[in-house]
Amino acid sequence: MSTASQWKNPVIRWVDDRLPIFTYMDHEYQQFPMPKNLNYFWNFGALASIVLVVMVVTGIMLAMQYTPHVDYAFDSVERIMRDVNYGWLLRYIHMNGGSMFFIVVYIHMFRGLYYGSYKAPRELLWMLGVVILLLMMATAFMGYVLPWGQMSYWGATVITNLFSAIPYVGDWIVTLLWGGFAVDNATLNRFFSLHYLMPFVLFAVVGLHVVALHMTKSNNPDGIEMKGPQDSVPFHPYFTAKDSVGIGVFLLFFAFFVFFAPNFFGEPDNYIEANPLQTPPHIVPEWYFLPFYAILRSVTIDFWFIPAKLMGVILMFGSILILFILPWLDTAKVRSAKYRPIYKYVFWIFFADCIALGWVGSQPAEGNALILGQVATVYYFVHFILVMPILGKIETPLPLPTSIAEPVTGGGGGTSAGAAAAKMEKS
Amino acid sequence: MSDTAASPEAGDEDAERRDFLVLAAGGMGVVGAASFAWPLIHSMNPSAEVLALSTVEVDLDPIGEGQSITIVWQGKPVFVRRRTKAEIDEALKGDSADMRDPQKDGDRAQKADWLVMIGLCTHLGCIPLGQKSTDPKGEFGGWFCPCHGSHYDTSGRIRKGPAPKNLPLPPYKFVDDKTILIG
Numbered sequence: 228m229s230t231a232s233q234w235k236n237p238v239i240r241w242v243d244d245r246l247p248i249f250t251y252m253d254h255e256y257q258q259f260p261m262p263k264n265l266n267y268f269w270n271f272g273a274l275a276s277i278v279l280v281v282m283v284v285t286g287i288m289l290a291m292q293y294t295p296h297v298d299y300a301f302d303s304v305e306r307i308m309r310d311v312n313y314g315w316l317l318r319y320i321h322m323n324g325g326s327m328f329f330i331v332v333y334i335h336m337f338r339g340l341y342y343g344s345y346k347a348p349r350e351l352l353w354m355l356g357v358v359i360l361l362l363m364m365a366t367a368f369m370g371y372v373l374p375w376g377q378m379s380y381w382g383a384t385v386i387t388n389l390f391s392a393i394p395y396v397g398d399w400i401v402t403l404l405w406g407g408f409a410v411d412n413a414t415l416n417r418f419f420s421l422h423y424l425m426p427f428v429l430f431a432v433v434g435l436h437v438v439a440l441h442m443t444k445s446n447n448p449d450g451i452e453m454k455g456p457q458d459s460v461p462f463h464p465y466f467t468a469k470d471s472v473g474i475g476v477f478l479l480f481f482a483f484f485v486f487f488a489p490n491f492f493g494e495p496d497n498y499i500e501a502n503p504l505q506t507p508p509h510i511v512p513e514w515y516f517l518p519f520y521a522i523l524r525s526v527t528i529d530f531w532f533i534p535a536k537l538m539g540v541i542l543m544f545g546s547i548l549i550l551f552i553l554p555w556l557d558t559a560k561v562r563s564a565k566y567r568p569i570y571k572y573v574f575w576i577f578f579a580d581c582i583a584l585g586w587v588g589s590q591p592a593e594g595n596a597l598i599l600g601q602v603a604t605v606y607y608f609v610h611f612i613l614v615m616p617i618l619g620k621i622e623t624p625l626p627l628p629t630s631i632a633e634p635v636t637g638g639g640g641g642t643s644a645g646a647a648a649a650k651m652e653k654s
Numbered sequence: 655m656s657d658t659a660a661s662p663e664a665g666d667e668d669a670e671r672r673d674f675l676v677l678a679a680g681g682m683g684v685v686g687a688a689s690f691a692w693p694l695i696h697s698m699n700p701s702a703e704v705l706a707l708s709t710v711e712v713d714l715d716p717i718g719e720g721q722s723i724t725i726v727w728q729g730k731p732v733f734v735r736r737r738t739k740a741e742i743d744e745a746l747k748g749d750s751a752d753m754r755d756p757q758k759d760g761d762r763a764q765k766a767d768w769l770v771m772i773g774l775c776t777h778l779g780c781i782p783l784g785q786k787s788t789d790p791k792g793e794f795g796g797w798f799c800p801c802h803g804s805h806y807d808t809s810g811r812i813r814k815g816p817a818p819k820n821l822p823l824p825p826y827k828f829v830d831d832k833t834i835l836i837g
């Protein structure tokens with residue numbers, strides 16, 4: 228018990244000798260070495276954690292007022308808006324929190340793509356991130372059904388029907404999901420149950436994500452490993468302070484929407500109670516699903532023995548699942564786009580492709596939007612399946628700095644800048 | 655963030671400034687967290703439509719002498735009893751008795767004929783028996799709580815058993831001779 232003496236307070240020491248939470252916190256959040264060259268893009272993991280907590284807390288309070296029944300759900304939400312003390316605030320925080328969560332996590336992911344954070348040794352960290360993304364999507368989808376508006380109902384109908392594309396067992400699965408022959412009370416009840424459960428599963432996976440992160444330590448804008456104490460600063464006070472600044476700015480952004488544009492991300496149709504006998508003329512999912520929705524709809528022809536409907540579903544799920552194998556698709560040894568002269572542009576083309584898909588997803592599936600969607604869908608997969616593997620082989624990276632400390636302090640005056648770039652990486 | 659930042663030998667003035675910044679930022683953080691917590695907590699308090707149910711009008715006309723009715727006010731049972739002459743005399747006689755929660759009958763009934771009380775035992779909240787003519791009324795002829803044996807007299811005062819207080823009185827007023835408004 229060599230660490231025991233570290234704690235002077237006898238109560239803390241007593242606890243810590245039996246359950247080392249203080250040692251753990253000290254190790255992981257005080258002394259924990261962070262690369263000293265991180266930029267503000269490394270705030271977004273902390274921001275996502277904050278949003279997760281805010282969502283869970285407001286969600287628990289909302290669940291105390293909400294009624295998961297087709298006859299009462301819509302009215303109970305209106306009651307939250309009008310009668311419950313600060314109910315409007317809770318609901319608007321939770322509603323916009325969903326959008327904030329995706330904004331933050333998408334930036335978090337593009338950060339990883341740009342700086343090559345998914346590459347060895349951080350593959351599992353990245354893959355846990357993809358699991359998190361899938362869980363978030365499922366949670367958000369089911370949450371959106373709960374207010375039982377028109378978009379809730381028809382969104383639920385359309386998305387659950389995706390599973391009917393599965394050959395042979397599709398219809399059986401859909402009936403199982405619904406607990407009936409259409410989206411109905413049974414569906415609403417189970418969605419409520421699962422929507423309450425999923426965030427806690429998310430918590431657990433985020434925990435694993437952080438454990439994996441603390442094993443490999445953070446990547447950084449230069450994409451080279453920390454080689455010693457001169458390359459790092461302790462988490463506290465440097466990143467507690469820097470994360471606090473980021474959190475402050477982010478909460479202002481969040482609050483702006485909650486207080487001044489609470490329905491900015493929403494659909495007016497969802498303030499009309501669900502009507503199983505009338506589909507709204509233009510069904511759109513929440514903005515964060517739009518790129519995937521565009522991929523789904525862009526498949527209009529059968530592929531050999533695969534019907535168009537099934538192919539759309541395969542590509543839609545495939546567009547996320549392909550992220551799991553990205554660490555092996557990308558053959559480049561250099562992580563950061565900063566030192567990859569071609570990937571730097573490829574990254575932005577891919578980014579633009581995702582934005583284009585998002586826009587297409589918001590338009591009716593016809594005319595130019597449909598064609599653009601098809602081109603963008605093809606490029607999305609070409610990026611992963613062709614560009615990433617080939618680019619890593621043909622691109623000549625720029626020389627990497629010898630250490631993180633070098634460009635930070637300006638020391639070394641670039642003497643070694645000419646030294647081999649890619650080789651260093653493996654050290 | 656170079657090596658020169660925050661060297662431990664920095665002057666006293668720097669240390670003071672840093673303490674001030676930590677305190678100011680921490681203080682703002684606490685204010686922020688509290689102003690986020692309050693709406694969460696307050697949302698659990700009675701909502702507008704619950705508060706809207708805060709008054710009930712009762713028509714006394716159908717209640718005969720020696721009869722009681724129980725009505726619901728804010729989710730609680732309220733006993734309205736039209737007392738007999740004997741019960742009123744009994745209650746007035748009780749005024750001078752030794753009681754746990756002394757109170758004059760005149761302070762408990764706005765009009766001697768009518769006793770209006772919240773029908774929840776002040777021990778742990780059971781509903782005492784005594785509203786129906788067939789109910790046990792306890793040793794003092796008023797109400798008897800079967801849960802742990804509290805006896806209330808004809809004025810609803812605790813006379814025996816574990817309950818600490820008399821049956822509480824809701825706010826009410828006579829709108830006219832035959833109607834009261836509770837709440």
Ligand code: HEM
Nearest residue numbers: 269270271272273275276339344353356357359360445446
């Ligand atoms: C609930 C959602 C998430 C939370 C709470 C979360 C939390 C965190 C935290 C606290 C960090 C360290 C700080 C930082 O680098 O920003 C981190 C790093 C990381 N996250 Fe996430 N994350 C989430 C979702 C995701 C997703 C969806 C992905 C990718 C699919 C992902 C991939 C990564 C990677 C690769 C790193 C290491 C980055 C580096 O060191 O450069 N995360 N995450």
Ligand code: FES
Nearest residue numbers: 775777778799802
């Ligand atoms: S609750 Fe009435 S005696 Fe205990």
